[in-house]
Amino acid sequence: MSAVLRNPPLPPMQESPGLWALAWRRMRQDTVGMVSLVIVAIFLAMMAGSYTGLIAKDWNKEKGVSYANPAFLAGAENLEARSMAAKDATAKAPPVDLSDIDPLAPRYKEWEERAARIAVTETKRAEVLPFGGDKWGRDVLQKAIKGSQISIFVGLSAALLATFIGTMLGAAAGYWGGWANDVLEWVYNVFTSIPYILLILAFAAVATATGKFGKGIVPIVLILSLTGWTGIYRLMRAEYIKHSNREYVKAAQAIGASNWSRMFIHILPNVSHVALVQLSQHVVGFIKAEVILSFLGFGVPVDMVSWGTMLAEAQNELVIGKWWQLFAAGASMAILVTAFSLLTDSMRDALDPKLK
Amino acid sequence: MTAYVLRRLWQIIPTIAGVILLIFFLFNWVGGDPAMVLAGKISNPEQIANIRRQLGIDEPYWYQLWVFVKQVFTFDFGRSWSTNEEVSRILITRVGPTLTIMIPVLIITTSLAVVFSIMVAYVRGTLTDRMIMIVCTVAMSVSFLVYIIVFQWLFGFILGWFPVQGWSESFGKNLGYYAPLPIMLAVFVGLAPELRLYRSFFLDEINQDYVRTARAKGVPEKSVMLKHVLRNAMIPILTNVGIALPGIFVGSFLLEVFFSIPGLGREIITAVNRSDFPVIKAVTVYLAVITMFINLLVDVMYKVVDPRVSFK
Numbered sequence: 001m002s003a004v005l006r007n008p009p010l011p012p013m014q015e016s017p018g019l020w021a022l023a024w025r026r027m028r029q030d031t032v033g034m035v036s037l038v039i040v041a042i043f044l045a046m047m048a049g050s051y052t053g054l055i056a057k058d059w060n061k062e063k064g065v066s067y068a069n070p071a072f073l074a075g076a077e078n079l080e081a082r083s084m085a086a087k088d089a090t091a092k093a094p095p096v097d098l099s100d101i102d103p104l105a106p107r108y109k110e111w112e113e114r115a116a117r118i119a120v121t122e123t124k125r126a127e128v129l130p131f132g133g134d135k136w137g138r139d140v141l142q143k144a145i146k147g148s149q150i151s152i153f154v155g156l157s158a159a160l161l162a163t164f165i166g167t168m169l170g171a172a173a174g175y176w177g178g179w180a181n182d183v184l185e186w187v188y189n190v191f192t193s194i195p196y197i198l199l200i201l202a203f204a205a206v207a208t209a210t211g212k213f214g215k216g217i218v219p220i221v222l223i224l225s226l227t228g229w230t231g232i233y234r235l236m237r238a239e240y241i242k243h244s245n246r247e248y249v250k251a252a253q254a255i256g257a258s259n260w261s262r263m264f265i266h267i268l269p270n271v272s273h274v275a276l277v278q279l280s281q282h283v284v285g286f287i288k289a290e291v292i293l294s295f296l297g298f299g300v301p302v303d304m305v306s307w308g309t310m311l312a313e314a315q316n317e318l319v320i321g322k323w324w325q326l327f328a329a330g331a332s333m334a335i336l337v338t339a340f341s342l343l344t345d346s347m348r349d350a351l352d353p354k355l356k
Numbered sequence: 357m358t359a360y361v362l363r364r365l366w367q368i369i370p371t372i373a374g375v376i377l378l379i380f381f382l383f384n385w386v387g388g389d390p391a392m393v394l395a396g397k398i399s400n401p402e403q404i405a406n407i408r409r410q411l412g413i414d415e416p417y418w419y420q421l422w423v424f425v426k427q428v429f430t431f432d433f434g435r436s437w438s439t440n441e442e443v444s445r446i447l448i449t450r451v452g453p454t455l456t457i458m459i460p461v462l463i464i465t466t467s468l469a470v471v472f473s474i475m476v477a478y479v480r481g482t483l484t485d486r487m488i489m490i491v492c493t494v495a496m497s498v499s500f501l502v503y504i505i506v507f508q509w510l511f512g513f514i515l516g517w518f519p520v521q522g523w524s525e526s527f528g529k530n531l532g533y534y535a536p537l538p539i540m541l542a543v544f545v546g547l548a549p550e551l552r553l554y555r556s557f558f559l560d561e562i563n564q565d566y567v568r569t570a571r572a573k574g575v576p577e578k579s580v581m582l583k584h585v586l587r588n589a590m591i592p593i594l595t596n597v598g599i600a601l602p603g604i605f606v607g608s609f610l611l612e613v614f615f616s617i618p619g620l621g622r623e624i625i626t627a628v629n630r631s632d633f634p635v636i637k638a639v640t641v642y643l644a645v646i647t648m649f650i651n652l653l654v655d656v657m658y659k660v661v662d663p664r665v666s667f668k
Contacts, residue, residue, distance in 0.1 A: 190374030194644045195606055201628050202640050206382050209393045209631035291499050292610065296625060311501045318509045330502040337497035 019273065019351070026350040033346025039339035043152060050149040059142035059305065065125045067322045068133030070140075078127075080135075080320065132324035134313060143305050144328040150306040152336070154217055154224070154299075155287035161225035162286075163279045166232025167268075173233070174240025175263050184233070191230050199227045200289065204298040220299045224286045232278045239271040273351040280344040284337055291333065307333045361656065368648050375644045380424050383633050389413055393631050394437060410434055424637075433638040438630040443638050446623060453523060454619035456530055457611065458604035461542040466597055468543065469550035474589075476551065477558035478581055489555075492548040500545055504614050507541050521615040538611045550596075557592045561585045591662050598654030602647035 017025070027033050049055045067080045099105040125137055132140045173184040191199065203223040206212070213219035243249060244267065252266045287307075293299035294308025302309070307329045314326035387393060390407050411420060427433050433443035479485050512520035518537035524530055561567065562585055570580050609621025616622070620639065627635040658665045 186370060186374055189371045190378055193371055193375060193648050194378075194640055195602055195647060197603075197606055197609070198624070198640050198643055201624055202379070202382060202636055205628040205631065205633065205636050206387045208628065209633075210387055212386060212388075288499060292501060295501055296613070296628075298628060307499075308501075311499065311505065315505050318505060319513060326502065326505060330498060334494070334498045334502075338494055341493065341497065 023273070023347075023350040027346060030346045030350065032342055033350070036339040036343040036346070039335065040343055043148060043336050043339075046145055047149045047152050050145050051153075056142040056145035056149075059138060059146040061139075062137040063125065063139055064129045064133035064137040065127055066133070066135055066137050067317070067320075068125075068127060068129045068137055070129065070132035070324050073132075080322075132322070134325055135317070140325050140328050143310060143325070144307075144332050147305045147307045147310050147329060148332055148336070150217065150300055150304055151287055151290055151308070151333070154220055154290045154306070155283045158221045158224035158228065158286045158290075159279050159282040161221065162229045162282055163232055163275055165225060165229040166278070167236050167275055169229070170233045170236025170238075171240050171263050171268070174237040175244050175259070175267070177241075181237075184237075188230055188233060191227070196227065200224070200293070201298075203227055204293065208298055215301075217300050217304070220290060220293060223293075223298075224289055228282060228286065232275070232282070235274055235278060236271065239274055240267060243267045243270060277344060277348045277351065280340065280347060284340045284344070287333070287337065287340075357656075357659070361652070364652050364655070368652070371648060372645060375641060376425060376428060377421075379637055379640055380421055383637055384411070384420050384424065385417070387633060390437070390633070393633070407437060427638075428641055433634045436627075436632050436635055438627075438632045443634050446635060447620070447638060447642070450618060450620045450623045451605065452527075452619075453530070453617050454605065454607035454612070454621060456527070457535055457538055457542070457617060457619065458607045460531075460535070460539050461546065461608075462597070462600065462604055464539070465543045465546040465550060466593075469547055469554050470586075470593065472547070473551050473554035474558055474581060474586060476555050477562060477585075480555075480559060480562070489552065492552050495548040496552075500610060503545050504541060504610060507537070507544075508614060511537055521617075523615075523617050534615070534617070538608075538615050538617065542608055542611060553596065554589070554593055557589045558585060560592075561589045564588075591658070594657070594661060595654070598650065598657070601650050601654070602643065605643055605646060 027037075046055070065078065066084050067078060069078055099108065129137075129139045129141070134140055134143065169184055169187075173181040194202075200223060203226060204219075207219040207223055213222050240263075244262075249262055249266055252262050257266065290299055290306065291308040291311065294306045295312045297312075299308055300306045310325055310329035314323075314329065317323070317325055390404065390411065390413070394404055394407070408414070411423060413420070431444055435442055436446060476485055476488055508520060511517050519534055522534050524534065567580060567584060570584050571577075575584075605620060606624070607619050607621040609625055611617065612619045612622035613625055624636060624639055626632070627639075
């Protein structure tokens, strides 16, 4: 009699966590990182909300008096609004009577009747807005939200494009080596030998003069990404050189994976965390650059609002004591940039624990 | 050593050629016909025709490139499109004010950052250290623009300690009267990122074996920091100063714009505003060349500072 020996039941398979799962686990223990993540998420949600028109839709409406006071300063004197109101009052006063010499005098009555038939709605301008008003009485809070949308969007899309360019070129140089590497290294040397700010301004000069870079925010995104890819290229090239000789890539070659598939299906996922940290670092840098370029008038067009255009208006406002626009733009930018930099740091620590 | 310098000089040639090609591509090929760019900016059609003839717009591209290369090597970029001033004169007269601001900024910022960061590195890990690092991170996130606007308003307009803006003919008055506020601003803003960076350089050195050896044989902490650590940390610090060095020629264009300092930075901004291509082209090409030579100089300086560095 032979007893059939049964295999003992296998212990349940434990899935080994991947790089991203591990990184997420490490990151969750980092309080500073998680708080910054929440702040950045709030800003991104605000950007989405303002883009779809859920919030800050009527940022361009002149709702308040000129330089309306913020709600917490409701009682303060507003000289500018008063002088504007005085000007309006003189405009409404009856004009000097010229009827004895004016040949058109007999038609005055007819015109008055016609004018009376046209309904004129006079909007009551608010004396106080939640965070004050600008020169035209627009709500500063809504402007700041709309400005965040444009500034963050420019920073994000420029960083995405720069990361894409840098990764593609870095992959080509690092994977192929040889003449591809030589040519790309030459291009890299050329771009980095020109001081960065001059390179940006040279691109901006051509973009503003010819309009060949497109309309709206497209030029500024192109300027920032076409000049800002070099650092990412250099890092990705180093990663590709390191990885292209590893065993898993050789194994992929042995089973007949094409060059393309080795570059982007096998290697890219293994180096993408480097690209992610770079992307995040460049968002911060590009947001700062956008603010300065828009301030100088080479950034977003005049019919849009960004933190940079708000600061450009704020310079003159500060002299007459209207500080709220400067504060709104400066503070929202500072909060986002701090949170984003801290998030980048904790992301880097989480993704590469050896680095510490 | 000589062989190294010669090889580096030899390597500069293709890079200069590349810079010339890039600028040519950008301004002559993408930029296109100056008649289109200047339409509405210069009303005199004769002047535009003159500019087109100088650039050889109706000739093939290789001829235009040749014109550009000749301009670079003869230091003759013609005249500015907007002011008709000679471009080489513009460059020479604008460098002075920029350096008047930027050289003090570089010296003061670097020395303050070294002193503060060695102090912070000494108290590493304590509450003071962490507070200073947090303050630095927050200070770095506020836009330079906000600092300039607020400082100019506060110290120039409200308190009246410094002139709001301006520049004069005399160097002494510039340095003593007009320059202090812009210099102070640039130092204040530049300090936070450098302090953070230099602190990490010092911390790298403090964890080295030779520091432990020095402590073990009873060297007092003060001379460990000031003799052993400082001298070794100076190498990455010098690299960093070397990287920043070419930047002093562009200066802080924002400061020059706000304080109306007639320097190179403001000149470039004005040139971009007026589509004054010759000025931008000249500044870009020459600053790229200066950058390359400064980088070479810094690399040679390494050998002087650190005998362990060998020229490959």
